[in-house]
Amino acid sequence: MLQLKNVSRHFGGLKVLQDVSFAVPSGGIFGLIGPNGAGKTTVINLVTGLLPPTSGDIHFQGRSVVGRAPHEITHGGIARTFQNIRVFKEMSLLENVVVGMHGLLKYGTGGLLFASRGFRAEERRARDRARELLSWMKLDHRADEIADNLSYGDQRKLELARALATEPKLLLLDEPVAGMNPAEKTELMREIQNIQGRGYTIFMIEHDMRFVMGLCEQIAVLNFGRIIAQGGPEQIRNDPQVIEAYLGRDDEEVPA
């Protein structure tokens, strides 16, 4: 579904990614892990079109995304969540999700001014779909509350519903469990599995080893801008290069 082919990204003399290649298969959950500063966020920025690669190519569903604007890439079927929560706290849950559909709505914001019949029908459909996405996250019973009322974990789930509102095929999760407590992590793990079960492909970058090992079928490990290992959780856990990359770093949990 997503393929990075010999991708490099330099910032001046700093070689943040060097010859990175991996493939995210359709329908699976793929994790990219690596110590702080390894280049994980840069990978997401390249895939979503926020940055161009210095060299190499990125294919999504067989077509290169290099040179395409972020909104085109979103339209093409890639959605993302962010490391820091970006919900609109004073808006209702439902409105937060409807906002995620913005680029898809035929009548756009102009429809708000003229409230045409077409606009009203479209708005109804958008709200129905938003309620459905909230129900996937088990948040539909709170659809009309403001987002600020939600716990931290539920706000992250709301972000997932909003990302799904762009009707993606591939969902990129940027450290989805950052700042969550263990109960929230377990719950999110279930929701992500449910999303996968509905046919979406998921690509995540994440620090939490237990979460990644428990959820991902395939994992790639980035260290100093290079892929040092790829495989299933068991293989990654026992890979000497991976163990070495994590040992001696007090900022990371060793993937024991």
Ligand SMILES: Nc1ncnc2c1ncn2[C@@H]1O[C@H](COP(=O)(O)OP(=O)(O)OP(=O)(O)O)[C@@H](O)[C@H]1O
């Ligand atoms: N726009 C930029 N200009 C210069 N250097 C950058 C830029 N973006 C990232 N870097 C550098 O690239 C390196 C990798 O950063 P990146 O954020 O991709 O790592 P990461 O693996 O996501 O780290 P973390 O887990 O801490 O978020 C870092 O040394 C960072 O300082």
